[in-house]
Amino acid sequence: MAAMPAAAAAPEAVGVAPMPEISAPIALLLDVGSGRVLYARDAHRRFVPASITKIMTSYVAFDLISKGKLRLDQRIPIRPETYRAWRRVGSTMFLPSDAQPTVAELIEGIVTVSANDACVVLAEGATGSVPAFTGLMNAAAADLGMRDSHFNTPNGWMDQGQTYVTAADLATLSGALMTRFPDLYRRFYGHSQMTWNGITQPNHNPLYGFTQGADGVKTGFTNEAGYGFVGSAERNGRRLVMVLGGYDRPKDRTGQSRDFIEWGFGAWNAQQLFGKGAQVGVAEVQGGAERSVQLVAPRQLTVTAPAGRKVSYTLAVRYKGPLKAPITKGETVASLLVRVPGEPVHVLPLVAGAAVPKGGALARLRNGALSTVGL
Template identity: 65%
Template sequence: MATIAVCAPVGARSHDAPADPAVMPEITAPAAYMVDVNSGRVLFARDAQRRFVPASLTKIMTSYVAFELIASGKLRLDQSFVMRPETFRQWHGVGSTMFLGNNSRTTVADLLEGIVTVSANDACIVLAEGIAGSVPAFTAMMNAEVRKLGMRNTHYNTPNGWMDQGQTYVSAADLATLSTALITRHGDLYRRFYGHERAAFNGIEQQNHNPLYGHTAGADGVKTGFTGEAGYGFVGSVARDGRRIIFVLGGYPRPVERTEQSRRFAEWGFAAWDSHPIVGAGVKLGTAPVQGGTARSVDLIAPRGYSITVPHGEGPHYTLAIRYRAPLTAPIARGDEVASLIVRAPGQPIERLPLVAARDVRVGGALDRLRDGFAAMIKPAMIKR
């Protein structure tokens, strides 16, 4: 994103009158960030690139890696992994837990439920070892996804966020990027495993510590985190009327501030800003030339609905443009991000939203290469006329 819109917090309001949700609430978290997912507009940022210790916010990436493997057919929800005796000795009853038994086998689906809903440290290790063979091999997969997503201020040394002298670190902006990818790339899996207020396993029911659940309409994620090293952090997601906001709050000294401020912050994101749809999901916005493929071009479509976000009461004024590196090169898979939709609006940062290929374009054969070469030869003559 070209620039970040920064809003300064105002002082706390009197408790004698109800708080106006459209007035910026007091946010005391050292790191804070809010983005409107549909438009990409940053609504608030404080030290958004600052590196901090995430604690259990790490588990968002753990679930993302699993979702990526499930989507690609490399992992099944009905697969089961064993709690090795060595793992049991190290992680049984440590922090938040599913109380997995020694030598027990647990399905991927149950492990993910435990990781997402009750923040189970033991489940993270069992999942990591089951997928990759070891924790270091799994964290290497996590860091590979960090690079793919462009998370510049993030590194993972553990799949559960347990204290490791700062070797695991994130930024608020990076956590928002990750959470946006989690939800937009894996909506079905996100809806299956996130948004649960409680979970039961082996007869033990535990509550989710998400401060929005039961209080904030449309809240469906994402994750809380706490260690003595990290303080209290939270990544929140709220969806209403087709609009979604994601926000990150990191480093609170006490949970009460995290709870109260996150609820007010979420309401402000909706009350102080209006969202105006500009492009529907699946709408074709252009066509890009393809080199070396079975087709000479591919349609560019919006993978989800996009909007423009403006302060409450303002009308939307914007221009749209498409940008890509021409020509695209085969092979291209349907859904690959191959271009950007550039949204320009007065007084706002330029937003770059992904556009994807509408179809597969396989690598072409000899005749396709001959066709491309012939087209390149005759194009200048056509222009001269």
């Protein structure tokens, strides 16, 4: 997933409908399919995320699950010291001292009711300690190109500013969460409430029940951070992600976030370039059982323009070639460069359409012979 380009705010684009009032000091609206920034205000300014941190917590958990290092049905007992430290601290699942919740239950608590206790229990159960887990969080941030973010805690609890993010980095993270782990994202995100151990709690996402297609992502609040929100909605294959940070009042966050994302869908249109799974190109492979691999779109890829306007563009595929085996199916191995006159180049991910294992001696001999004759 390429990092979000540093683009200007969208209202300068000719022909765009006036946007609603957004009083948050930090604001960003991104069309994920095209990578186009529809609006930005201080998108690269560092701020304290509070519970928005839990997006990265779920990302790391999903990654461990996808690699077989963590199981959804795995039970994790709560340590006595963890129970004492996090009992009824902020938002919780109200985990009892003898609890042994499953990984799936902990993730549901983290994502749906912002459970601080569940974050620490999951971190300790998955990696042995909170520092080990936050190490994975920071490694993931580096891998995603989140250059202005750092995580010191899995739940975003106040830590004198040691945990910080930017709106641009959060948009990158959210897009990667949805693209790389679509099944897990659909399973755990988008729930309006959660019942566990006889206790029902609501999700405070202001889009749920009001915005068509809303399915994420995470609210956050502490006295240190104010009221923040990363929100997402998908309509007809088109996904928008917004980041709002630093509100003083929750009602402003609620009303303005709903208006903001509706403006994104209404004032802008998306022209499809490639549907999800479509072949975009072919890349050469070195040292593999096959000499090439198809490059496919991991999601719908689009170009975005003000409503009612067609866009001219050029496309190019870029990768560091030849690719080296082994290659995993679905692995991001190339980029689609979309050039629209007057805009920064939009860089969209392309993934391997099939796995390419390392080739044996015969495969290497065959490939070498074919290369010698120019085939």
